[in-house]
Amino acid sequence: MPFGVLVIGPAGAGKTRFCAALQTYGDVQSRSIHVINLDPAAEDIPYRTDVDVREIVTVDDAMAELKFGPNGGLVYCMEYLLAHSEWLEEKLLAFAPEDTILFDCPGQLELYTHVPVMPRLVALMQRWDTRLCVAYMMDSVSLGEPSKFIAGALAGLSAMLQLPLPRLTVLSKTDLLAPDVLEEFLEIGSATTFLQTCDNRNTKFLKLTTVIANLLDDHSLLSYVPFSIHDEDSPSHVLTYADQLTQYTDEAEVRIPRDIEGEEEEDPDTAFKALMHHHR
């Protein structure tokens, strides 16, 4: 029963970099974090892929051989994956129960709504007893302008409405943001208040914007986690949130740190102490 985080978001939001950073963090912390690439159109993947959908099908092949355009190719690939889900099941079964798996998903919204491949895939994985949550990557540049912020939040929402999973929004690329803007945003912690602090002269849509902000607040959709690949601490912050959502913390066995120096049997008590120390 591995734990999974579906990483979704529009192209260029930083999904792939995010996965790479978390994997590196896992290596350092000797926590086993695997990445599965589900994007058949991905290029230049900077992380180790334990499972890669491109092993069975790629968009380039579909375009070349079946004369699809880029869209048709992508939909074909995802439907192919769904039709051959036993391949994925087999791969997932190979993981240890306490492993954490990141799914690097394709960004096209059509796969979540019009051709509901992703919701079906999620349903299947839940049947295989994988505990999932979804992390929506939102480019933090959108904090610069209230309307862009609402646009970003809604774009994520339209995909997440289709997925029956606990949600988490990751503000990516926070290193590109002025520190005070980010700090102020996180401190406010309320969309309504955030929008009030911004200059809002387009009164025609003001009422609509206010209603949306209220909704975001009411359903605490604003639990944003900042993330920057240049910040060493951010992977652990994100994982803390994700672990709560997937109940990783409750379920995981107390792991004995891997024996690096090659010592023989270790006393469980000292191992536990080491672990506590490590967590501190």
Place this chain on the structure above:
Amino acid sequence: MAEGEVERTPGPVVALLIGMAGSGKSTLFHRIHYEAAQTGKRCYFINLDPAALEVPVEANIDIRDTVDYKGVMREYSLGPNGAIVTSLNLFATQFGDVMDILDERTKEFDYIIIDTPGQIEAFTWSASGQLIAESLASTLATCVVYVVDTPRSRSPATFMSNMVYACSILHKLRLPLVAAFNKIDVQPPETCFSWMDDFEAFHVALDEDDSSEAYVTSLHRSMSLVLDEFYRVLDRVAVSAATGEGIDNFWAKLDASRLLYDETYGAEIRRKKADYRKRHDDNVEENMARLRVDVAELDPDSQPPPPPAMVAPVSNTPPRQPPPPPAATKGAKSPDEPAVAYVRDAPPRVRTRSKQDTRASSSS
């Protein structure tokens, strides 16, 4: 707001066709072209989809004439998605020329119809898409036509996601939005319309929906109340790209959104332009004052008369700079800082790809 107060933007209405992949944008584009020819509407057509395999329509400006999509894929070794975005970026660097063409010909047309790439994100979430939309909206009455796949929106959950995304586009581009419910020859739009008019009907539909993907929470219900507010600012029209049904309404909606543009985005643009001009004039004034002081210090005898005469033309020209130099036009037109910086940055990056260029610049 009283009618007389709003300043009208002259020239044609620009309609950006945006929609999910497979919603029928290109077919609708084709249909509009055909109907326009039949009814004698004066339309101008622009295709921005670099990956369109076959646009049966002769577009007046076609991105495929400027950028070779397959070539971009090969040369930059990009995948299909990367190549679409790159093609659009390359085209965006030339968009000043497109604007010049449009400026020249505004009087000849009533409508400008623009088809966008199949992948919705490539336009709505890329800097170049934003830049293109903003350049258009800065001088012409622009609206977004969000093409909805009506048969697929039969499921309430899909319909909701679609509308939430439309709402997201409204906030992203801040332009008037017309939802065009396409493919009504296959699925009549009445169901969707009834959901839009009455959220209780939509709640009932959510409850009754028992398809396997259905997953309804209180969030969906709250969301539908929010959307109720959204429908108030949303204009809608039912069309069929296949049969041509509803296209006459479509024109009417474009005319209506021109009014909305003038009240919202247009007003904002005019305010920003006035701000810019004022700031610019102040600058000129300030520099002039400083110049006078400098000149006075240099040559106390023959001071004011000659310099102002020399400088005066400069202070007059900049405010109405637009037509001649393309680089300067953009600065004047688009008040959005990052978008402009982006254009300025883009060409060198493209150019360094060619070896001769780098060698030439290093030798000079």
